[in-house]
Amino acid sequence: MFHPLEKLHLLHEGYKRAFKVGHLHLLLIQSEGRTFLIENRCPHMDSPLGNGSVRQDIIRCPKHGIEFNLLTGKGSAPGCLAPLKIFTPAYEGNLIGIVL
Template identity: 45%
Template structure:
């Protein structure tokens, strides 16, 4: 398990979105209404990028097929084709005025 620094706290704001590629992990860091989320950056349904996805409340909506996932739990809330697994979430680590993540290599 290794710690990876992602962003300084001073750079975060509501509406913030940034992609990170760490080894085989593709991550998306978001801030919405003061809450920060770190999720996988591609929809588990068909692998479409979520970096331009719409946000509706605490849900992220995949722009390809309209699948909706709860940002707090990752749970699939709505699907338009076959159901898929939940969206992977990652625990954010707050360390020395920055955010990071601990990942398996």
């Protein structure tokens, strides 16, 4: 089932907005022309990532500074972390969303 999140024309460079779909906390990001949809929860200690800084395809958690790759979910801390959860955005008409 498609859950709309945002109108496509509202996406822009530097866009970052949190959404909640059911129990799922999501973060929609646009960086360098690419759109990323991730779980808005750091795998380290569950901190929200909405205030994290984004450069290219990396988001830095504001809590302890671990960086996560937005394409792979891989964290910069050695060994111990579960990856960041990444979702594939879905599109319907002029909307971007998620299929659940």
